[in-house]
Each structure stands twice: as structure tokens, then as C-alpha cells.
Amino acid sequence: MATSVVVGEEVMRNKQVIFKDYVSGFLKESDMQVINGTLKLKLPEGSNGIVVKNLYLSCDPYMRNRMTRVEGPSLFTSFTPSSPLTGFGVARVLDSGHPNFKKGDLIWGTTGWEEYSVITEVEGLFKIQHTDVPLSYYTGILGMPGLSAYVGFYEVCSPKKGEYVFISAASGAVGQLVGQFAKLMGCYVVGSAGSKEKVDLLKRKFGFDDAFNYKEETDLDAALKRYFPEGIDIYFENVGGKMLDAVLLNMKDHGRISVCGLISQYNLDQPEGVQNLMCLIYKRIHMKGFVVFDYYNIYPKFLDVMLPYIREGKIMYVEDIAEGLESGPAALVGLYSGRNVGKQVVLIARE
Amino acid sequence: MATSVVVGEEVMRNKQVIFKDYVSGFLKESDMQVINGTLKLKLPEGSNGIVVKNLYLSCDPYMRNRMTRVEGPSLFTSFTPSSPLTGFGVARVLDSGHPNFKKGDLIWGTTGWEEYSVITEVEGLFKIQHTDVPLSYYTGILGMPGLSAYVGFYEVCSPKKGEYVFISAASGAVGQLVGQFAKLMGCYVVGSAGSKEKVDLLKRKFGFDDAFNYKEETDLDAALKRYFPEGIDIYFENVGGKMLDAVLLNMKDHGRISVCGLISQYNLDQPEGVQNLMCLIYKRIHMKGFVVFDYYNIYPKFLDVMLPYIREGKIMYVEDIAEGLESGPAALVGLYSGRNVGKQVVLIARE
Numbered sequence: 001m002a003t004s005v006v007v008g009e010e011v012m013r014n015k016q017v018i019f020k021d022y023v024s025g026f027l028k029e030s031d032m033q034v035i036n037g038t039l040k041l042k043l044p045e046g047s048n049g050i051v052v053k054n055l056y057l058s059c060d061p062y063m064r065n066r067m068t069r070v071e072g073p074s075l076f077t078s079f080t081p082s083s084p085l086t087g088f089g090v091a092r093v094l095d096s097g098h099p100n101f102k103k104g105d106l107i108w109g110t111t112g113w114e115e116y117s118v119i120t121e122v123e124g125l126f127k128i129q130h131t132d133v134p135l136s137y138y139t140g141i142l143g144m145p146g147l148s149a150y151v152g153f154y155e156v157c158s159p160k161k162g163e164y165v166f167i168s169a170a171s172g173a174v175g176q177l178v179g180q181f182a183k184l185m186g187c188y189v190v191g192s193a194g195s196k197e198k199v200d201l202l203k204r205k206f207g208f209d210d211a212f213n214y215k216e217e218t219d220l221d222a223a224l225k226r227y228f229p230e231g232i233d234i235y236f237e238n239v240g241g242k243m244l245d246a247v248l249l250n251m252k253d254h255g256r257i258s259v260c261g262l263i264s265q266y267n268l269d270q271p272e273g274v275q276n277l278m279c280l281i282y283k284r285i286h287m288k289g290f291v292v293f294d295y296y297n298i299y300p301k302f303l304d305v306m307l308p309y310i311r312e313g314k315i316m317y318v319e320d321i322a323e324g325l326e327s328g329p330a331a332l333v334g335l336y337s338g339r340n341v342g343k344q345v346v347l348i349a350r351e
Numbered sequence: 352m353a354t355s356v357v358v359g360e361e362v363m364r365n366k367q368v369i370f371k372d373y374v375s376g377f378l379k380e381s382d383m384q385v386i387n388g389t390l391k392l393k394l395p396e397g398s399n400g401i402v403v404k405n406l407y408l409s410c411d412p413y414m415r416n417r418m419t420r421v422e423g424p425s426l427f428t429s430f431t432p433s434s435p436l437t438g439f440g441v442a443r444v445l446d447s448g449h450p451n452f453k454k455g456d457l458i459w460g461t462t463g464w465e466e467y468s469v470i471t472e473v474e475g476l477f478k479i480q481h482t483d484v485p486l487s488y489y490t491g492i493l494g495m496p497g498l499s500a501y502v503g504f505y506e507v508c509s510p511k512k513g514e515y516v517f518i519s520a521a522s523g524a525v526g527q528l529v530g531q532f533a534k535l536m537g538c539y540v541v542g543s544a545g546s547k548e549k550v551d552l553l554k555r556k557f558g559f560d561d562a563f564n565y566k567e568e569t570d571l572d573a574a575l576k577r578y579f580p581e582g583i584d585i586y587f588e589n590v591g592g593k594m595l596d597a598v599l600l601n602m603k604d605h606g607r608i609s610v611c612g613l614i615s616q617y618n619l620d621q622p623e624g625v626q627n628l629m630c631l632i633y634k635r636i637h638m639k640g641f642v643v644f645d646y647y648n649i650y651p652k653f654l655d656v657m658l659p660y661i662r663e664g665k666i667m668y669v670e671d672i673a674e675g676l677e678s679g680p681a682a683l684v685g686l687y688s689g690r691n692v693g694k695q696v697v698l699i700a701r702e
Contacts, residue, residue: 075633240628259631273624277591280610280640282426287638289631 014039016114017328019079023067026267027336031067032085032329039116041094048098049120052091054111055351057325058139059332059344060173061238063087064266075291085113085328090128090138092351098122106131108138113328115348126299133310140173140343141317142306144292148260149177150302151295156258156288157234161186164228166247168214169238171198171318173343174260176206178236180315183207187234190227192243194338201341205316220246231255239264241272248276251283259289267336318342365390367465368679370430374418377618378687382418383436383680390467392445399449400471403442405462406702408676409490410683410695411524412589414438415617426642436464436679441479441489443702449473457482459489464679466699477650484661485670491524491694492668493657495643499611500528501653502646507609507639508585512537515579517598520589521562522549522669524694525611529587530559531666538585541578543594545689552692556667571597582606590615592623599627602634610640618687669693 014037023031041051062076063085070078079085089111093101101107101122109125111117119125128138140146152174153159165182167175170191179202182189191202192214202211210227217223224232224246231252237244240262251257265271279285309315320340322331328346335344365388374382392402413427414436421429430436440462444452452458452473460476462468470476479489491497503525504510516533518526521542530553533540542553543565553562561578568574575583575597582603588595591613602608616622630636660666671691673682679697686695 244628259628261632262629265629271626271629273626274628275622275624277595277610277625278613278616278622280638281612281642283640284642284645285640287631289634289636291632291635294635 010041011038012041012116013037014114014116015325016084016112017325019067019081019083019085021081022069022078023064024269027064027067027333029329029333032332034326034329037114039114039118041116043095043097043118046097047120048122049118050093050098050101050107050122050125051095052093052107052111052117052119053351054089054091054115054117054348056090056136056139057111057113057328057346057348058088058143058145059328059335059340059346060087060145061261061263061266061335063332064336084117085332086110087113088139088144089348090135090143091117101125101127106135108143113325115325124293124296130303130307133307136319136321136345136347137310137317139345140319141177141310141315142303145173145343146177146306147295147299147302148292149174149181150305151292151298152236152258152260152290153178153181153234155295156290157236157256159185159187159234163187163233164230164252165189165234165236166224166228166232166250167191167236167238168243168247169193169261169263169338170208170211171201171206171342172238172340175236175238176202176318176342177315179206179208182234183209184314192223195341198338198341201318205318207316214243221249224250234258236260237262241265241274244274245276248274248279248283248285251279251285254284254286257285257287259287263336319345321345321347323347361392362389363392363467364388365465365467366676367435367463368676370418370432370434370436372432373420373429374415375620378415378418378684380680380684383683385677385680388465390465390469392467394446394448394469397448398471399473400469401444401449401452401458401473401476402446403444403458403462403468403470404702405440405442405466405468405699407441407487407490408462408464408679408697408699409439409494409496410679410686410691410697411438411496412612412614412617412686414683415687435468436683437461438464439490439495440699441486441494442468452476452478457486459494464676466676475644475647481654481658484658487670487672487696487698488661488668490696491670492528492661492666493654496524496694497528497657498646498650498653499643500525500532501656502643502649503587503609503611503641504529504532504585506646507641508587508607510536510538510585514538514584515581515603516540516585516587517575517579517583517601518542518587518589519565519594519598520544520612520614520689521559522552522557522693523589523691526587526589527553527557527669527693528666530557533585534558534560535665546692548692549689552669556669565594572600575601585609587611588613592616592625595625596627599625599630599634599636602630602636605635605637608636608638610638614687670696672696672698674698 106128457479592615
């Protein structure tokens with residue numbers, strides 16, 4: 001279960017969050033276990049991987065999908081039972097056998113839920129060049145969720161000034177950015193979230209035109225009609241299920257739905273059925289799923305846009321940082337009940 | 352209930368199919384009634400409508416949707432209880448108060464389910480210029496279903512040579528054409544239909560690479576895996592429900608779904624839920640509904656393509672013609688159980 005790594009003679013303690021076994025139904029903290037392993041911090045001769053010290057780990061909704069046994073080909077492989085979880089994170093390189101990385105580099109990309117990781121698959125890792133912003137941002141606004149928001153909005157939705165935009169899970173890592181992109185473009189933006197605190201955040205901090213707590217609405221269709229009496233041009237889909245059914249009834253003709261995630265469905269053994277697909281025809285709706293990995297090539301362009309936005313305060317960003325690897329399982333579980341306010345990050349080490 | 356029209360002194364008998372009242376559940380013949388009305392064949396002074404003698408009427412799946420009371424704005428208005436059904440048809444102009452039409456012209460477009468109709472809304476009517484093909488073709492291959500097949504395949508699916516194409520309700524008015532368009536483009540084409548006779552038609556007459564009877568398949572997912580071991584690039588959706596769920600599991604990455612109709616759902620008071628929408632994300636699927644009316648401007652270009660195809664025998668077309676207005680209700684009901692083989696037409700008069 002535990003790996004063992006030595007720098008010279010040194011064997012380091014390596015605390016890890018272990019994925020116990022495949023999960024069915026709602027994820028529980030007890031599906032994971034924090035253990036003390038050990039690790040050598042030096043790579044074996046001839047390895048072209050890297051050894052890293054993990055600093056921040058990212059809690060992302062898709063991780064639940066990796067906890068189900070996947071039959072057949074899939075976008076994601078399942079986690080390996082009795083091994084550490086993996087996910088996006090920010091880390092410092094301690095040793096490298098790969099020409100693209102050297103000791104001391106900061107990187108973001110897929111790493112382990114543990115204090116130290118040996119990463120043998122370095123494709124998909126990015127070197128962090130700009131450190132005048134918080135490092136944790138590379139798990140969110142400057143990482144996978146930020147790029148998801150960017151491509152899912154600009155590339156998939158073809159937004160135009162003045163359009164009506166609705167975002168579900170709007171205070172999450174992706175949603176809060178999509179809303180601000182839409183405001184910068186001159187759209188009318190409404191978001192849904194699951195608490196009064198989040199609704200306030202959307203309106204006061206992120207500048208949404210309006211927002212509502214979906215948990216307080218007994219009729220989502222009626223709620224959407226209240227906020228969008230003329231209908232929705234663009235729906236940025238993060239949740240699925242009943243919300244999607246209600247949105248379909250409220251789309252405008254030629255509306256666009258960018259399908260980024262369906263978090264309401266990830267803990268269900270059978271997904272809820274979506275009934276109102278007839279609206280796709282009547283309203284000539286264009287619905288498109290996307291995967292951020294397909295757009296990694298535009299990451300440099302994305303950074304060129306985002307860094308000035310952040311430095312100039314044009315885009316705000318809220319994180320919910322859990323301290324210590326031990327808090328990882330609870331932080332991840334909390335994502336699916338919406339306990340987090342803003343992007344959920346786990347801080348492993350400040351260095 | 353009956354209209355009354357006179358040519359000079361003459362009052363004509365006008366047999367009509369009356370829509371009795373809003374329908375819930377599966378459409379029955381008894382939801383309609385054939386009556387003998389009367390009609391004057393001369394327009395009143397100052398009218399800018401036209402009077403027509405109906406020759407062929409078209410049975411189209413969407414008509415069931417007009418039999419439900421529609422709340423709020425919709426693509427279609429509901430039929431008016433106690434009035435004749437309306438739908439696409441081919442007719443001869445007997446009198447005209449409109450500059451675009453004169454006595455003797457042949458037209459296709461929306462008319463009444465009756466022997467003679469007064470059409471006050473002439474926008475959306477097309478004058479028939481080519482009569483070297485059967486007139487009934489203007490209810491199908493050269494009418495609304497033909498244009499639907501054309502735009503739904505070429506404009507919505509962006510097909511490429513060698514792609515794998517699946518078509519449901521494949522022997523229907525639209526499906527049979529989409530399959531032949533796809534073959535002409537060099538695609539691999541499989542269709543589903545509801546009887547051995549239709550499956551034979553697909554393979555022998557329309558040149559599909561393969562076809563299957565969905566009613567004989569207990570596991571649609573397994574059936575699709577058998578016919579598309581490498582997956583589906585393009586799905587032309589005519590049915591919805593369980594078939595769509597199975598197709599989603601079998602789409603290739605970056606696949607396209609053109610949503611033309613969902614006939615399996617039209618007689619249900621609550622549509623079936625579609626569960627596998629997560630595939631939209633993983634497989635980066637592009638799903639788009641369309642409405643043929645949006646493409647009426649390309650009808651002349653469409654005719655330029657289709658007429659030579661028909662004359663040269665490059666595209667085959669099968670109709671199922673019911674004789675006489677009295678057979679209309681049964682023909683329309685039969686559409687939803689798949690009783691028709693090919694495009695369902697009702698012949699009113701050979702002139």
C-alpha cells in the first residue's frame with residue numbers, strides 16, 4: 001500500500017490518502033483512509049519521471065467518476081483500490097530524470113494525494129512560470145477549472161454581448177469564472193448555488209446580475225421564468241438532472257448549452273432521466289459536451305488573458321482551503337453536498 | 352364545424368377529417384371524425400387567400416404534438432377542437448385572390464384535411480413547377496420531409512466520407528433519404544426499423560450497409576455494438592427515448608447527433624428520461640435540434656439537387672398511399688405504431 005523512497009540514505013514519511021475500494025452511491029469519508037507510508041526522494045538511475053513535494057491538491061467533481069469501476073473504454077481510468085487517489089495539484093520538483101523539468105521547478109498537473117509523489121507520466125504537466133499570484137491558483141483559476149471555464153464559455157457557447165446567460169453551480173471553481181467572463185462580455189448573468197452565502201457571493205463579489213438558491217426553489221422552471229422572463233441564450237451546465245430539465249423549458253430559440261459537468265449525477269447509481277429533450281428541436285438548441293484536455297494547446301494564450309485580469313482585479317476568485325492532507329477526504333466529500341464556498345483546495349505544505 | 356363555399360350558385364360537398372378534442376396518451380382513430388361539410392369554391396371579394404382542391408395529404412409524426420393542448424409559446428399551435436386537422440399536402444388552386452397564385456396552379460404546403468380548403472395564410476406555400484415526378488412526392492421526398500433529411504444531414508451533421516452513420520426510423524419518409532444521402536457521400540450506413548419487411552427494404556432497395564429490427568432486440572446497446580464495433584460518428588435521431596440512450600453509449604468521440612424527431616415520445620403523457628447524457632462530455636458530442644422551416648430559403652437549391660437524383664434513379668423513394676380521406680385517421684394513427692412502410696400519404700383525389 002505504501003511506497004518507499006530514499007534520498008541517499010534518507011527514507012521520508014509519506015502521508016497518503018488511500019482509495020479503499022470502488023464506491024457505489026454517495027461518497028463517504030470512510031471510502032478513503034489516511035495512512036503513513038514512506039518514500040525515497042531520489043529517482044532510480046535511468047528513470048525519466050520526476051519526484052515532487054505536493055503543495056496543493058485540487059478537489060474536482062470528476063474525481064467521483066474515477067471511483068466507480070469503469071467497464072470498457074472511458075475518458076478516465078478508475079482509481080486503483082488500495083492506492084493513493086490522484087488528481088490535479090501544485091508541486092515542487094525534488095528530483096528529475098526528464099529534460100523538461102529540473103529540481104526546484106514548480107509544476108501543476110496530475111499528482112498523488114500524498115506528501116510526495118513519483119510522477120512517471122509527465123505529459124500534461126505544466127511548469128509554473130508566474131509566481132506573483134498565489135500558487136493555489138494553479139489548481140483553479142489558472143489551472144484545469146479555469147481553462148474549462150474559458151473554453152467552455154468562449155469556444156463552445158459563441159457568446160455575444162447582451163445575451164442572457166445562466167450558470168449552475170455558479171460559485172464553484174468553474175462557475176464563478178464563467179459568470180465573470182460573461183459579465184466582461186456584456187451579457188446578463190444569473191447563477192444558481194446552494195446557500196444564501198453563495199448567492200451573496202455571486203451578486204456582491206462576482207458581479208452577477210442576479211442569483212438564487214436552488215435548494216429554496218420548489219419549482220425550478222418557475223424560478224428560471226422569474227429570472228429569465230425572455231429566456232436563456234446560453235446555459236453553462238455544471239449539474240445536470242432536474243436543473244437541465246428546467247433549463248430546457250426556458251431556453252431561447254437557437255440557444256446554446258455547454259456541458260461541462262453533471263455533478264448532481266455523479267453519486268447516483270442510475271442517472272436521473274432528462275425528459276425535455278423535445279425542446280432541442282422546437283428551440284433549435286445546440287448542446288455540446290467538451291473536455292478541457294482537448295484545449296491544452298491554448299493554455300499559453302489563456303494565461304496571457306487571465307494573468308492581467310487577476311493582476312488588475314478584473315476577475316475575482318474565491319477559494320475554500322482545507323488545511324492538511326488529513327482534511328482531504330472530508331473536503332472531497334463536501335464537494336458533492338456543496339459544503340465548499342468557492343474552489344475547494346487542500347493545502348498540503350507551504351514549503 | 353363545417354365551412355360552406357359556393358362557386359357562383361354552387362355549394363360543394365366538402366368531406367373533412369375533424370379533430371374532436373385534445374388527446375392524451377396514444378392517438379386513436381376515434382379521436383378524429385370524418386364528416387360531410389359543404390363549401391363555396393369562390394373567394395369573397397377582396398380576399399387575398401386561395402381556394403384549393405386537395406389531392407394528397409401528408410401524415411407526419413409532428414402532427415401528434417399539435418393534438419396536445421400547448422401551454423405558452425410553442426413552435427406549433429395546437430389543432431382547434433371540432434375543426435379539420437391541418438397538415439402538409441398537395442393541392443390544385445381553384446380560385447385565388449393572391450398575386451403569387453392563379454387558378455390551375457399546383458401547390459404544396461399547409462392545407463386542411465378535407466376535400467377543399469380555403470387557405471388564408473399563403474406564406475409557406477410553394478408552387479409546384481416540375482410535374483414529371485409523381486405529385487405525391489411533394490408531400491415527401493420533394494417536400495418538408497425531404498428538405499428535413501437534406502438539412503438535417505448535410506447542414507447539421509457535417510458528414511465526411513467514410514464516417515459511420517446510424518439512422519433510426521430509417522424506412523420512414525426522412526430516414527430512407529438520409530441513408531441514401533449518406534451512402535452517396537461514401538459513409539457506412541446502418542438503419543433501425545420495426546419489421547422484417549422494412550429491414551429488407553433498407554438493405555435491398557435503399558442500399559444501407561446493414562439494418563436491424565429494433566423490436567427483436569432485447570438490448571439495444573448490444574445491438575449497436577454489433578453493428579458499430581468502432582462506434583457511431585453520426586446519429587440521425589428520429590425516435591428518442593431508449594434508442595437515444597443506447598446510441599449515446601455507442602457514439603465515437605466528437606460524434607454528432609442531429610435531432611430531427613422523437614416519435615417514440617409523442618404519445619406519452621410524460622416523456623421517458625434519457626440517462627446517458629454524461630456521454631456528451633466524455634465523447635465531446637455535439638447534439639443539435641433543428642426545424643426545417645428555418646431552411647425554407649434553400650428549397651430551390653434542394654430541388655436542383657433532388658430532381659436529377661430522382662430522374663436518374665440515384666435515389667429511391669417508397670410511399671405508402673392510403674386511398675381516400677376516410678382512410679386518413681387510420682393512416683395517421685398507424686404512423687405511431689409503425690404500420691406504414693415508407694412515407695405515409697393519403698390520396699384524396701387524382702383530379
